[in-house]
Amino acid sequence: MPSLLMEILLVASLLLLGALTLFNRHLVRACTWFVLFALTVSFSWWWMGFPWLASIELLLGAVLTGAFLFHALGVGPTAKRPSGLLAGWHDHPPPRGRALMRLLPALAMLAMLGLALEDLAEGRASVALWSCGMGLLGLGLWAFALHRHLIRRLLGFNVIGTGIFLILVSLADETERAAAHGLIITGLVVAMLGTALGALLIRRLEALEAQHGRQHAAGGHAI
């Protein structure tokens, strides 16, 4: 019973944190929410009995990825105000119609997954886990399609990744756990590296554009 309660709590908090990460208007805050989100994920791994995963998630997901995100924003321990150009740049929230349109891919993806999992999920333990994963996946995809802001897209990517990891774990048996963990670890490393590369790139881009005096141009690049 407590495990079920805990499960529901975790799922709810993960979804909530994910949504906050993705849709918070304030970028620095969104990044902060992301760190919290990663911590929660790490906790979930630990709680499910995967301490290795939990520690790696803690290190790569929460600490390093968070650090790189803040680096991209230009927020550091010394400078409280974000100095990155991107931090000051906001997506204009799209009109509602378009926002709903952008939801379509996410829904399609979820539908596909639902179709696939229909006959598979029965008898497997953690329905909550994969539904949480699917929720995160949907949210992430929507955000990714909706936003054009680079950092937000990086965030979206990380959230989607987490969703997929959750689904993966939910589907894997005891016997397949090793393979699943291999995949997840690889994925985590890739996500971290990707974020790191993205963050470094953003900084470099800013430096270049500051050099050339093309303010705001970076945001103008459709990415």
Place this chain on the structure above:
Amino acid sequence: MIERLGLVSNALPAQAEELAALGGVLGLPLLLGLLGGLARPARGWPVAVVGVLPLLALGWLFLQVAGEGRVWTVPLGPLSLYWRVNGLALLMLLLTQAILLASALYAPTYLRVDVQAPARRQAWFWPLLGLLATSLSLIWLAADLLLLYFGLELMGLVAVGLMLLPGKADALVAGLRYLLLALIGSLAFLLGIALLLGAWGRLDLAGLTEAAEPGPLLWVAVALLSAGLLLKAAAFPLHAWLAPVHAAAWTPISALHAGLVIKASFFIALQLWLVLTPRSAPAAWLVGGLAAAAVVWGGVMAWRAAKLKDMLAWSTVSQLGYLLLGFPLLVGTDSTVAAVAWEGTWLQLAAHGIAKAAMFLAAGNLVLATGKSHLRELAGASRRFPLALLSFGIAAISLVGLPPSMGFTAKWLLLNAALMAGQWIWLAVLAAGTLLSAAYVFRVFRYSFVEDAPSLDFRPVPWSMDAVALVLALASLLLGLVAEWPLSLLRAAGGES
């Protein structure tokens, strides 16, 4: 079909010697890359001397399999990894090594001559190059999804890293887009793997062949895998990231990327289809439709492109369409058709790899020599840079698919297969592709033959750069006549079913 892929079900644990050969093929490039990063060669010849080593390792590996395909398992903790060595893998490895070696030979002089290549970034070039070689080799050799995923991710990140090396704003923006899309693509790939793992509990391809049963789950999994891979392979509607990336990248990297990197994704996708859904012809036809669209759209865009490198990048999109035709011709067709299409597809892959690499190198020489990147500014090039233009032209012959080039032989096989399968529509696609590619390629020559051009400043490039491009181009031309040789390699180690 499984036999062609070398995926025999009786996997044997790898012996020490075999393991060493495998390690040599995978590890040597990485080692040499690190070495290169430390030494930063300024001339081509040390690279040439050292670059032979991976080839030797490859030869050793070839001796290990001694004429038939093998699948080895290598235990890694609780996991056991599956490796497949057969004719196809060897052919791909050879292609990889050849193009890599050419790029590596070209690079020192290029980096020295191109003033815009900062020294600090040059240091990154060599290790990344080694890493790319390793990841590619991994993909060719991997026989389970975990290894494939690992290789794919590694290759994707390294490719982005290489693309970003010039450090110019355009390159960065394009590279960022590439990075994000590649990451999303690999997520889709991962999701597909997750489904497969969940359903059948195993990731080795040979095992999956036996275990997988058609049904919504398999379909969704393969659809997700394919979508992710097609995004990485720059297949038609998902190709948008490709051209800007190439326009800004360093020449040898463009050559590698167009020649090998996107092919790896295609390779995995085709392999998965053949393993998991070898009978779903209608879906393969849909891919064929994408292929047709790719051929036409890529061709049109290349034709209208104003810059030389853009043109080449778009031509990659178009040529990838030819490769995607392998899907309808290989999936769900009978074995005689498949036999021809099989050879045609891989030959096309090799042909495009070599020819495109040669074209990029030659184009790089032209751009470097004129200092201009627009087609129009090539006026009079035929008089001033005959060698670069000649290399470009010879490679273009293969690209267009005119005899006696490799591209022609591949197209010949594909046409044969299409006719044998009664799929006439692909004839039209190949024909349109040929005409479009001729149209865009000959634009270059048209401009280069202009005689009354103003005499611009230009600096001749060192001969070694021209030589590398020329050798690659000649290879793409002459291997068409002796195509039986690569094809026999393809058949040799277990390709024949």
Place this chain on the structure above:
Amino acid sequence: MSQAWLPVIALAASLLVVPVIFALPERAWRARAVVNLGAALFKLLMVIVMVFGLYQGRDYSFRFTVVEGASFLLQVDAMGLMFAGLSALLWLATTAYAIGYLEDSPNRKRFFGFFGLCIASTVGIALAGNLFTFLLFYEMLTLSTYPLVVHRGHPAALRAGTIYLRYTLTGGLVLLLGVVAMHVLVGDVSFGQREMLADLGPDAHPMLIVLFVVLLMGLGVKAALVPLHGWLPRAMVAPAPVSALLHAVAVVKAGAFGIVRLVYDVYGIGLSHELGLLSLLTGIAVVTILYGSVRALSQQELKPRLAFSTVSQVSYIILGISLFGPFGTIAGLSHLLHQGLMKVTLFYCAGNYAEELGIHRIDELDGAGRRMPMTSLAFTVAALGMIGMPPVAGFITKWYLGMGALQSGMPWVIVVLVASSLLNAAYFLPIVHRLWFRPGPAHGRGRWPEERNLGRFETSTWLLLPTAATAMFSLATGLLAGVAFSPLDLAIFMANGEYRP
């Protein structure tokens, strides 16, 4: 050394010249001339050796597999040798001519390199032993002629080059599709294995007809059959030796030769006749002959007029082979050579006029016979040959065409022949008249457009000798048509082979 290598050596002789020429520096024109002429002579020698070998019944063939079901095959038969001989002979002449023509002009290295490649492709086409190999060299020819067409690099040349490519590449593509279909249908057909298609039986006949039409469309572009001839008059902007080669030996002839191969060696004349394809060819040829002649009438410049004349004349070859019976075959095959000799002469002359006097338009030719008698004489001989006047080679063709027309039961073709002769006369004789009988600058009226005194004689010796030589040859092939190894003799030899197997 095995006999199989002889065709390979012949091919390599012209192919290996190319890298040598590209390696030589631009200024080394003497070395280049030596290499060029040496290779041309060597190739001529090889062809002669092979001709003798063939008459002694030796079998030269060289084969290796390219991909499964398609092999690279060089083989020597009478038809191929005839074409190889033509190309070898005219290569020699044209090389000499080109050396003179391009004296002191830029990009000679490039020119001669691609020139050699062009001829190598022609030899390849001649010696190709199956459709696949033929296609290989056919496309190579397209590519190697493009730089020659655009050689001058001015907008008109570039435009012409683009149009040339549009036509020929499309044609090559169509041919490729046809050849692939042929391979799928019956596999690798060596030239001469006619029974393979005949054995397919009547069910395959509709398919075979469609295939024939496809292949014909592919080949017809190069053979300049109406309505696929549009590139030819445009390609006139090329330098004179190129035009000469394009019209007389390489491109146009390659197309015509391909059609000859298609009819005789792939389908076999019997099957072609049975399928009614010969009538189709006759129709196309007749239309082309008349259309080309009519269009030539209204051309005011020399080279376009010659170009349309080529359109018309090449179809004589097609007409010849489309007439069922040995005489038609003889006419078609011998015209392959005759037209080459005569047309090359005409183009040399046009080049001489342009180089020496700057003449491009026909009305500038008044009285040129007095200034350049040798050239004008050569022109007259070749023009009379084109009209079909004896004793120039063209008469032999016309004679056998007439014979063939009756043999195949189509006497109306004679009307076409006569009409074409009259039209030919109508556009050639005025030129001849202007040359000899109209007073012009040589008589003190007006000035030549751009006179340059190129040599001791009427013009440079390099230009004059090939012109005179080919004119002599076209006269001799007609006058001494009965001599052994003359084109007519070869054609009769082949026709006997076709009809009395």
Place this chain on the structure above:
Amino acid sequence: MREILLALVPIWPLLLLLRSSLWFAVQQSDPQRLGPRPPLLDAWWVSAPLPAILLALWPGESELAVESWMLGGLWQLDEARRPWLLFAALLWGVAGWYARGYLAEERHGTAHDDGEFRRLLRFALLWPLTLAGNLLLIVAEDIPSFYLGFVTMTLSAYGLVVHTGEREARHGGFAYLVMALLGEAMILAGLLWAAGSGEALTLTELRASVTEAEQGLWMATLLWLGFGVKAGVAGLHVWLPLAHPVAPTPASAVLSGVMVKAGLLGWLSTLPLGSAEAGLAPLGEVIIVAGLAGAFAAALLGVAQRQPKAVLAYSSVSQLGMIASLVGAGLSAPALWPALAPAVTLFAAHHGMTKGALFLGVGISEHPPRLPAWLTGALLTLPALSLSGAFASGLMAKEFMKKALHDSDHATLATWLSVAAVGTTVLMTRALWRQWQERGEPAIAWRSPMALAWLVGVMLAAGVPLWLPLGKHVPWPPLADLPGLLWPAALGLGLAGLVLVAASLRHGEPRVLSRLQAGDLWWSYAALARWVLAGLAALSASLEAWNAGVRSAFGKRERRMIAALDDLTHFESHFRRLAIPLMVSVGGLLLLGFWLGSLVGVGPG
């Protein structure tokens, strides 16, 4: 020896030609040099027909087969060819000799005037070439050689016709060439058709082939018309009166004397005369009618001419019409032919030599030799009388012909021919009258080549039946027949006298006559030809325009298409923006494909 002579018949003139042209080449090699010119029209040059004369006089038949010559050369001199070869060669010789004198002024002018030299050089080169062609066609037995000779003669004679280069000359040459080409075309068609249907290579086989062929009548018609252009068949004769007056006199002489006979020889060589199975009788009738019509019409038109050479040309048409009617008789009544053939040959030779002498006489009347006027006049009148059939060879030929026709159902033809002779007489009178009016002052020595050649020509012409190796004896007409033979001449003279008197009374010539230009139908032909040519040109131009139109339309469409494509490239940014949705939809699409696949159950094997 005979074979060598036979080979030399066409080759000797060509060697002479080569000699002159080599001289010229030496000249050309140094254009700056204006030293002494090589002598043109020298004695060697005149010797061109010598081998032919020798051969014709050499007894015995000869044959020369050269396998490698074109399609297999076969040259022959048999008894049928001998008279033709002899009279042709003789006339060529006489005319050549005459030309040396006639062109003496030009010859002297060459030293100073380069243009003059070139013009004469052209004459000197083309003369032997024409000669070679003419002689070749006589000795040729294989069709290609025959046709080669015919074409060579026809084409190179153009150069002789336009020798002076004046406007009339160019026009005459044009008429000549156009009609000749028309003739060549018909000959070629007929030859190809006939030879093709019987796979014939020699003229004998050709005649057999025409006999046997189903459409023999049409082949024969083509050949008749084709050679008829040369032989002046009514309607196709128009070039004769145009070309003759403008050509230099020696050229006119050979043109009218020998070359038009080539057409006649063409008929004899290609039409199956005397063969009963040929079934060409209808054609024969047509030929007779056309011949007679030509004979009369030409006489009428000729009288109206002012130029003596034009009158003589019309007379040639008239005479050739007569000969043609004899040939027609041979076709319509094959049995008659063996008797008729020698008559035709004799008539042809007689006309050739006489007409040659008459033409040479025109030059003589312009530049009379220093001889007594009565002698010159008599010598000028002699061939005229002969041609009218009132004297010498004419009388004998007429008698011979009448005899041949006598006891057949074509006896009426003889009467018609006699009536035509009236016209000839009138024409002769007219010609002599015009010559008298335009006579020049005696200027040249009687020993000069011109005068001597003329004298020889007149003598030879007068005695044709005596020396012509006809193989048959030509008897003198018995006195009893004379009135029957002479009345046309008498009547003609009377008529001419009347006309003369009338003319002298009216002081001048009737205007009707002056309106009849030389060349009669040519002018309407020219109009027709212009119309046809204009039509062709218009067709060609409209094709050109259509082509250009299509091209520009294509060009426009191409530009529009390229613009559209350029627009389309902007669409690319959508792909960039929508990458993720596109990826998902590709996935969905594939899923759909798999689902469809399971529905259809596709999957062979």
